[in-house]
Amino acid sequence: MSTPLLVAMAQRKMSTSLIVSMALIWAMLFWGSNGQLTATFYATTCPNVSAIVRGVISNELQSDARITASLLRLHFHDCFVDGCDASVLLDNSTTIVSEKGAIPNAGSLRRFDAVDSIKTAVESACPGVVSCADILAIAAEASVNLSGGPSWNVLLGRRDSTTANFNLANTALPAPFENLTILIAKFAAQGLDTTDLVALSGGHTFGRAQCSSFIGRLYNFNNSGSPDPTLNTTYLATLRQRCPQNGDQTVLANFDPRTPDGFDNAYFSNLQTLEGLLQSDQELFSTSGAATVAIVNSFSSNQNTFFQNFATSMIKMGNISPLTGTNGQIRTDCKRVNGR
Known part of the structure; x- marks a missing residue:
């Protein structure tokens, strides 16, 4: 490869990195304080969490080219229903009507098993520390970047909900047949x-x-x-x-x-x-x-x-109504509420 081409590629990479870094700073200024999220939330309690999540996705990607888009969609569908709280991952139970069965999700969302695999790997390294909601946020960024897209410092510190909202999942999520006016409103x-x-x-x-x-x-x-x-x-x-x-x-x-x-x-x-x-x-x-x-x-x-x-x-979407502090919980199994 010629020297001029190498220089051009390096400049392009630096330009993209600078742009994304500026985007992070801007987003943190405007939204980071609202949900008390920070890019260094697990710096001492689980410093390798992003690498662990990325490693599982990289392995899964070898046999499933769709996994990256699927994980990004999970994060999106989670955040649009009562905020980014991993409610989309909960199965039906005696007290929960799962969002998985809602019209926008049924037949659309997939690879919940991959989230379980990521959670298992993270729990092995850092038991009871990282929320399922944060795993979805990290997985979305890793999925985009592994597919050739940008990287950004994911703001973390979300906790997991103990409820799901089936009815809201049927109305809040954008539908593929909706016009622009409805999309903008949603x-x-x-x-x-x-x-x-x-x-x-x-x-x-x-x-x-x-x-x-x-x-x-x-x-x-x-x-x-x-x-x-x-x-x-x-x-x-x-x-x-x-x-x-x-x-x-x-x-x-x-x-x-x-x-x-x-x-x-x-x-x-x-x-x-x-x-x-x-x-x-x-x-x-x-x-x-x-x-x-x-x-x-x-x-x-x-x-x-x-x-x-x-x-x-x-970053902005990931900060929609997160549960922080003592609200919610850190689920040990993303499919069910602790103790149930």
């Missing part, structure tokens, strides 16, 4: 703005979705008898082949048809060519006059800008 309810909406939607730059999540766009959009007019016709034909009108709606399609397992800014370029998989994706670009269009264009033209904003928005 993010605003969590203290997240329009830039956060676009940046976090960029998490769909990797992973898969079932045909059931978008088949309404392919044949009879909004009962019109026609497909969604914001779908690229070539892409429409490809999706129809994968998802026949009366076919198996659990079949999976890549969010990003070009780099399906890599974390990059291709998601936004896809929106510009009308190749967003979900209606909720394409709405960001195809809604006339929307403020989100300029943000999509910005992220598409500059990957570092997307990475900076994604890191900032992840």
